[in-house]
Amino acid sequence: MPLCFAPDDTLSKPLFLVPEGSLPPSLRPEAQAFAAAQGFTGxxxxxxxxxxxxxxIGAALFGWGTPAARARGRFHLARAAEALPEDDWHLEGDLTAPEAEEAALAWLLAGYRFARYKAAAAPKARLKCPAGVDARRMETIAAAEALTRDLINTPASDMGPEELETAFFALAARHGAQAQAICGDDLLTEGLPMIHAVGRASPRAPRLLDLHWGDAGPRLTLVGKGVCFDTGGLDLKPSSSMGLMKKDMGGAATVMGLAQMIMALGLPLRLRVLVPAVENAVSGNAFRPQDILTSRKGLTVEVNNTDAEGRLVLADALALADEEAPDLLICMATLTGAARVALGPDLPPFYTNDNSLAAALSEAAAAVADPLWRMPFWQPYEPMIEPGIADLDNAPSGGMAGSVTAALFLRRFVTQTPRFAHFDIYGWQPSPAPARPKGAVGQGARAILAALPKVLAL
Incomplete structure (x- = not known):
């Protein structure tokens, strides 16, 4: 990322965080008069x-508003990074430790540009990392977020299963991890049949990507949905719904970003990352409505909508992960429109039966400005995913509780692992916001990272 922290030994200019209706008393009277003449109110x-x-240039003022105004958003300092001229700056103002971390990360994330296809100028102002903030950790998180955004922003023409595999292997190589890809009709039909069924209609072969890192500590497994493009299959999406489907591998991109954070920071754990990488396409050998698939776990699934394919590929990957019974298993997927209807694009739901895990995730989400909202594995809805003709239904009729029933479906494939959480993310910023340009965005990864020391007793 081009925008970075200034060296600690660099002379820098003060950037005052000014609450609304006040000016720093340390400013000279002529500076206060100049600010007032510019209409600056804080x-x-x-x-x-x-x-x-x-x-x-002597200094700069940044309007810090009121607590109520700040509560209506996050990463506000990114606006200063975008607006200030090239120079080295340091913050002047009272910030809590979480506020200082958020401000530092906002500055770094303001430098993100997706410039693969068109040059894009980035801000040039540099900030000294605020006192008490771990600069290396913030830079590591920002770089991982950039990886996630780049992967999601890349169109499917350049980010199919094979290209996602290339990025996956590059991630492993950077951090000394071991990676493999399970590909080919024989291997997939035998061991991962639902991944094969979903991806077989595309000339871009389906595959499962598998990464291992670390040789000591608790076991953490991350599973991310890697549907590189989703036409809806034979239940074809309308064009209005297909337009953003390059982002349907957002779960894979997010767990890859989280994995980069974990490996770069050297957390004392054993990490595994599983990504089922497919393209849900249309051809003569596409899987069909009313087909019954047999999963890796042996459960049979009636396909009542080929556009509910994400849970099918995740089911096989989760079954594989569950066989190892890790200490914590996390699934991330751009799974349901129902989650967006319920909570909107900015607030992803997560599901877990473990109250201590839920509390740790919620606490961490608030602390690092990475919002999450707990939703229930609501057992009275279990009959909705039981069609009668097979063990499970991949798309219950009626349209009710779509995010909940998808989560219940996935949970059926996790029976050996003591702690499991599923995140139904969106992975997309529909309109520009501070530190988040319109386009791809990571969700939940920073909250999980912050919660891991408590959850896994690291």
């Missing part, structure tokens, strides 16, 4: 550059 997001005695 409203959230305002920026005012102050001259020094020689007419150069």
């Amino acid at each position: 409203a959230l997001g305002q920026v005012c550059v102050l001259p020094d005695a020689a007419g150069g």
Whole structure:
């Protein structure tokens, strides 16, 4: 990422965080008069550059607004990174430790640009990392978020199963991890039949990607949905719904970003990452509505909508992960529109039966400005995913509780692992916001990272 922290030994200019309706008393009277003449009031997001005695840049003010205004968003300092001229800056203002971390990360994330296909100028202002904030950790998190965004933003023409495999192997190589890909009709039909069924209609062969890292500590397994493009299959999506389906591998991109954080920070654990990478396409050998598939776990699944394919590929990957019974198993997927209807694009739901895990995730989400909302594995809805003709239904009729029934479906494939959580993420920023341009965005990874020391007693 081009935007970075300034070296600690660099001379820097003060950037004052100014609450609404006040100015720093340490400012000279002429500087206060200059700010007032510019209409600076301290409203959230305002920026005012102050001259020094020689007419150069002496300092800057950033409107810190009111607590109520700040609570309506996050990463506000990214606006200063975007607006300030090239120079080295340091913050002046009272921040809590979580606020200082959020401000530092906001500055770094403001430098993200997806420039693979078109040049894009990034901000040039640099910030000294605030006191008490771990600069290396923040830079590691920002770089991992950039990886996630780049993967999701890349169109399916350049990010199919094979290209996702290339990125996966590159991630493993950077951190000394072991990676393999299970590909080919014989291997998949034998051991991962639902991954094969979903991906077989595409000329871009389906595969399962598998990464191992670390040789001591608790076992953590991450499973991410890697549907590189989703036409809906024979239950074809309308064009209005297909337009964003390059992001249907957002779960894979997010667990890869999280894995990069874990490996780069050297967390003392044994990590496994599983990504079923497929393209849900249409051809003469596509799987069909009313087909009954037999999963890796032996459970049979009636296909009542070929557009509910994500849970099918995840089911085989989760069954494989569950055979090892890791200490914690996490699944991340851009799975249901129902989750967006319930909570919108900015607030992903997560599901777990473990109350201590849920509490740790919720606490971490609030602390690191990575919002999450717990939803229930609601057992009275179990009959909705039981069609009668097979063990499970991949798309219950009626449209009710779609995110919950999808989560219940996935849980059927996790029977040996003591702690399991499923995240139904969106992976997309529909309109620009501070530190989050329109386009791909990571969700949940930073909260999970923050929760791991408590959850796994690291």
